[in-house]
Amino acid sequence: MLDKQRFIEIMVGLCDLYGKTPSEFIYDTYYGVFKDYTEKEFSSAITKCIKNRKYNSLPNPAEILEYLEGTSDDKAMMAWLQLKEAVCKGGFNKSVEFADPIIAKALDNLGGWEWFCNSSIEEEPFNQKRFMDIYRLLDKSGLPIENKRLVGFIEGKNNTKPENILRIGFNDKQIKGRDDERDKV
Numbered sequence: 001m002l003d004k005q006r007f008i009e010i011m012v013g014l015c016d017l018y019g020k021t022p023s024e025f026i027y028d029t030y031y032g033v034f035k036d037y038t039e040k041e042f043s044s045a046i047t048k049c050i051k052n053r054k055y056n057s058l059p060n061p062a063e064i065l066e067y068l069e070g071t072s073d074d075k076a077m078m079a080w081l082q083l084k085e086a087v088c089k090g091g092f093n094k095s096v097e098f099a100d101p102i103i104a105k106a107l108d109n110l111g112g113w114e115w116f117c118n119s120s121i122e123e124e125p126f127n128q129k130r131f132m133d134i135y136r137l138l139d140k141s142g143l144p145i146e147n148k149r150l151v152g153f154i155e156g157k158n159n160t161k162p163e164n165i166l167r168i169g170f171n172d173k174q175i176k177g178r179d180d181e182r183d184k185v
Contacts, residue, residue, distance in 0.1 A: 001035060001036060001038070002031070002034055002035050002036070002038065002039055002042055003039060004031060004035075006039050007027075007031055007034070007035075007042070008027055010042065010043060010046060011027060011030060014046060014050075014058065014059075015058060017050070018057055018058045018059075019056075020057075020058045026058075029061070033065070034061070034064070034068075037068060042064075044067075045064050045067035045068045046067075048067040049063060049064050072139055073132075075135070075136075075139060076131075076132040076133075076135040076136050076139070077132065079098075079100060079102065079103045079106070079131075079132075080128055080131060080132055080135075082098060082100070082103060082168045082169050083098075083103055083116070083131065085168055086098070086166060086168050087116070087117055089166055089168075090152065090166040091117050091152075092113070092114055092117035092118060092153050093153045093154050094152040094165075094166045095149055095150060095151050095152040095154075095155045095165050095166065096113065096149070096150045096152065096165065096166040096167075096168060097147065097148075097149045097150070097165050097166070097167050097168070097170075098147070098167075098168050098169050099147075099167070099168065099169030099170045100169055101145045101146060101148065102135055102138045102139055102145055103135070104147070104148040104149075105138055105145050105148070106134040106135040107150065108148075109134050109138075110130060110134065113150035113151065113152065149165060
């Protein structure tokens, strides 16, 4: 979590750079948007924004957020790449879980895991466009989406939980935590 005092110091410098008088409103509004990020993430985003910015006005929160999270197009493309990674690593036979729950939801809206894995190479550009459009829409909606495992053929046929679920987009600590949860069940 971003320390408020350090955040204010960064904002004072940013306001000074762009000739803006800092105010409580600016501090409260920007802090409300960025409080859940680390100081390192926030400082890095500010630096990148300053390096790439062509305007001489204070960047708004949405501009800075793009350097923290990427644009909706960036996120949709990353999701598509993770989906393709899952197909290459496990395909239709393997059950898969994504760190980003929007991927599974978007894929369900398209036709599901088995359908996607069995679609032809000729359909890929159309599937990519449809997937990315649905992904952006779900991401923009802000609705809570629960993470869902996409059941592969082997798990579905055997009607048992698989030993090795293909996990895409998780870091090692997240994977270990999920494995510990599964062992408790």
